[in-house]
Amino acid sequence: MSxxxxxxxxxxxxxxxxxxxxxxxxxxxxxxxxxxKMAAMFKALADPVRLRLFSKIASHPGGEACVCDIQDVGVxxxxxxxxxxxxxxxxxxxxxxxGTWVYYTVAxxxxxxxxxxxxxxx
Amino acid sequence: MSxxxxxxxxxxxxxxxxxxxxxxxxxxxxxxxxxxKMAAMFKALADPVRLRLFSKIASHPGGEACVCDIQDVGVxxxxxxxxxxxxxxxxxxxxxxxGTWVYYTVAxxxxxxxxxxxxxxx
DNA sequence: CAGAGATATCGACAGACATCGAAGCAGTGG
DNA sequence: CCACTGCTTCGATGTCTGTCGATATCTCTG
Numbered sequence: 540m541s542x543x544x545x546x547x548x549x550x551x552x553x554x555x556x557x558x559x560x561x562x563x564x565x566x567x568x569x570x571x572x573x574x575x576k577m578a579a580m581f582k583a584l585a586d587p588v589r590l591r592l593f594s595k596i597a598s599h600p601g602g603e604a605c606v607c608d609i610q611d612v613g614v615x616x617x618x619x620x621x622x623x624x625x626x627x628x629x630x631x632x633x634x635x636x637x638g639t640w641v642y643y644t645v646a647x648x649x650x651x652x653x654x655x656x657x658x659x660x661x
Numbered sequence: 662m663s664x665x666x667x668x669x670x671x672x673x674x675x676x677x678x679x680x681x682x683x684x685x686x687x688x689x690x691x692x693x694x695x696x697x698k699m700a701a702m703f704k705a706l707a708d709p710v711r712l713r714l715f716s717k718i719a720s721h722p723g724g725e726a727c728v729c730d731i732q733d734v735g736v737x738x739x740x741x742x743x744x745x746x747x748x749x750x751x752x753x754x755x756x757x758x759x760g761t762w763v764y765y766t767v768a769x770x771x772x773x774x775x776x777x778x779x780x781x782x783x
Numbered sequence: 784c785a786g787a788g789a790t791a792t793c794g795a796c797a798g799a800c801a802t803c804g805a806a807g808c809a810g811t812g813g
Numbered sequence: 814c815c816a817c818t819g820c821t822t823c824g825a826t827g828t829c830t831g832t833c834g835a836t837a838t839c840t841c842t843g
Binding site for chain 4: 708710736738739740743744747758760761762
């Protein structure tokens with residue numbers, strides 16, 4: 540169709556910029572603001588279905604997978620879509636439409652940021 | 662107090678034993694069982710208040726702190742207690758009474774397990 | 784033992800969340 | 814232009830969770 544309507548394609552991206560976000564949790568008390576940011580990320584992974592979707596994507600070559608490849612996790616397709624959206628909104632995944640299919644990709648720097656935060660050693 | 666007295670003492674262990682739990686998320690699809698275990702841990706950190714309590718403890722010397730030292734997070738005392746219990750039930754903290762006070766300690770191996778799971782590289 | 788301080792548990796409630804079916808939107812192909 | 818497939822959005826619903834005040838438990842002290 541004519542112009543690209545606002546959907547999926549032109550979402551607030553969050554592509555893959557380096558997001559340091561938060562220091563290791565041993566580095567001192569988390570600010571209220573940081574704790575809210577981090578909590579949102581952990582919340583995104585705090586569901587078995589999302590965790591399985593995420594692991595399916597992360598373990599695909601290139602950390603990328605089509606929805607059609609991963610949607611067999613025991614819940615309805617709308618529910619899968621809902622969970623993928625949550626993961627995307629948390630910045631852990633990005634999505635991209637290619638023809639008929641939509642591909643979701645892991646955002647490595649964001650995930651690395653979470654891991655870094657859990658680095659004890661202090 | 663008829664039943665339901667599952668208090669602190671007779672919890673299903675989870676004390677501090679090394680819990681490898683789960684492989685890195687890139688290592689293949691998570692099993693349903695593993696995804697539930699991990700989701701429970703992430704859920705424990707998926708709240709701003711818990712995250713701040715946890716960071717306060719983790720950043721204390723020895724990764725240990727008295728409740729009285731950390732309970733100033735903007736919610737009531739019962740709520741603090743509730744959150745600490747959640748963290749303990751998830752295996753992220755252990756608790757120990759010393760005289761009048763109760764000390765909570767970070768369970769390093771469990772936290773390390775979560776961090777390891779978020780290790781991309783595949 | 785009584786009293787006081789530190790934590791934990793209980794019971795209630797409002798808001799958040801996972802889930803579903805139905806409907807909508809976007810490409811593909813006849 | 815229409816049917817078809819893949820995915821998202823919508824609206825409803827039951828369950829879970831964070832929060833509080835009240836109260837119970839534990840421990841030290843007088």
